[in-house]
Amino acid sequence: MSSPDPSNHWRTIALRWAEIGAPLRPVPEDVKLVADEALAWTKNNGRAPRVLILGVTPELCRLDWPKGTSVCAVDQSPDMIRAVWPGDPAQVTTSNWLDVGSVHASGSFDIVVCDGGLHLLPYPDGQSQLSQVIAKLLTPKGLAIFRLFALPKVFESIAQVLAALANGKITDMNRLKLRMGMALQKDSTTGACLGDVWNCIAAVEPDLAALARRLGWRREHAEALVSYRDSSNRYYFSTPQAAIECLESSGQLRFVRTHLPSYPNPEQFPTIVWERL
Template sequence: MVGSETFGAGSCRATRSAGASGPLGDHWQRHALQWESVGPPLRPGPEDVAIAERMVDRARCHEGSESMRNALLGVTPELVGMNWPTGSRLLSVDRSRRMIREILPRRAAAPVTPICASWLDMPLVNDCLDCVIGDGCFTVLENVEMHRRLWHELHRVLRPGRFLVIRLFVQPPERESVSAVFDDLAAGLIGSFHVFKWRLAMALHDNLDEGVCVSDIWGHWASAGVNAESLATRLNWPIREVRTIEVYRGSPARYTFPTLEQARKVLAECFDELACHVPEYELGDRCPTLLLAARD
C-alpha cells in the first residue's frame, strides 16, 4: 500500500491483477533481461532527458511548491535518475514485477516508491499528483480505446491544471514501405539497429484498432534473410543490440503508433497542450515530447 502520508493512495486494488504473467508477461520479462542492450530512440537520449527536466521545472515554477508529488509511468532509468526539483517525491508505476526488480534504479535524485499496477487502474485517489511523466506509453497499449482510458486515468489522478510530460512514438503523416526500410538498411543509411526496429514496426502498422504484433516484426526480419553477425560487422553495430529483436519472436504483444495528430485528438479530451519539443536526433521527428495541463 502507498500510504496516505505520501500520495493519498487507497488500497492497492490494482496489484491483484497487475503483475505481468502468461505470454504477454513473458514478453516484458524477456525485455527486462536485455534492457542494457536497448538504446535510443527506444530509450530516452540526453536530449530527451534535458527537455523532460526543463518541462518538469516549468511545472514546478508554475506550481510554486517546494514539494512536488510526481508519478512515472514505467521504470525508465533515465527519467528516474534525471534532475528532479528539490523536495520531489516520485512513484514509479509498472505492471511488471520483473521490470521493477531488474530495471528500476536503487538510487535516484528523488525518493522513489514503486507500485506494481496497471496504468489504466492506478491505486491512487483523485487529484493527488502534481506531475506525471512517461516515455512511449501510447506505444505499449494495444488500441486507441486503451489510449483513451489511460489519458482519462491520468486526468483523474492529476490535480486540476497540473502537468503531464510525455514522449510519444508517432507515425509519420505518410507511412513508409517495408521495402524502403530494408533498402535503407542495405545501403547503410540507418544509424542504429534500434532506429531500424522502430522504422520497421511503424511500416508494418496498419491502424490503431489493431496496431502491429511484435512477432510480425520478427517475421519480416527473419524472412529478409539478413545475417545478424555480418550486418553488425558491416555497420559497426554491437551484435547484442541486433539480437534484441529475438524478444519479438513468438510474442503476442502489440504496439501502436498513432500519428501526432491522432495522439493530440485523444489527449485533447482531457488536456491542454502547452509545449511540444521535436528532438534533433535520427528519427526525432517521430519522438516528440509534449507538456500538457490537466483540464479543470
C-alpha cells in the same frame, strides 16, 4: 537461441535492457525537457511537484528533479521493475497503468510522465482510457508529459525499410524495430504485431550475428531483436495529433505545447505536454 514465451515480452526486454538505446530510450536532451517542465511548474506553483512515472524509465528516476520532489512509478512487469528501476523499489507500484487510479487517490500527483509508452496501449480505446486515469490522478494545473514514438509524415513500406537495411542505411536495431513496426502497421487501431517485425527481418537476415558483422553493430545489440520473436504483443503507433486528441478525450486535459528534439526525425519523437483543467 530458444523462443521466448510470448507472454513474457518485457521479461526478455529486461534481460537485454543494456542493448536498448536511443531513440527507444531517452537521451539527455529529452530528459532535460522534462526537468525544465518540472522546474517551471515548481516556480509557478511555489512548491516541488509530486511525480508519477508510467514505466520504470531509469533516466526519469535519476532526473535532476526540483528539490523536494516526490517520485513514484507504476509498471506492470515485476521483471522490468527488478532489472531496470534504479531507485527504491518501494517507489514503484506493480499495476497496469489503466488500474492505477484504484491505487493512488484522486489529485495525488502534479506531474505524470511517460517516455515512449503511449503506443503500448491499444488505440484509441486504451489511450483514451489512460486520459481518464491521468485526469483523475492529476491535480488542477498538473501536467501530463509524454515522449511519443509517432508515425512518419510519409508512409514507409516494408520493402523500403528492407532496402535501407540492405544498404547499411539503418544505424541501429532501435531504429530498425521502430521503422519496421511502423511500416507493418495498416492502421493505428490494429497496430503492429512484434512477432511480425521479427518475421519480416528474419526472412532476409536470419543470422543476427552476420547482420551485426555486416553493419558493424555489436552482436549483442543486433540480438536485442530476439525479444520480438514469437511475440504476440502489439504496438499501436499514431500521429502526434491523434495522441493529442486521445489524451484530450476525457475533456479534462488540454494540450499546451510540443517540444521537438534535435536528433534525426525529430517530429517522430516529440515530447508533448497537456495541462489538467
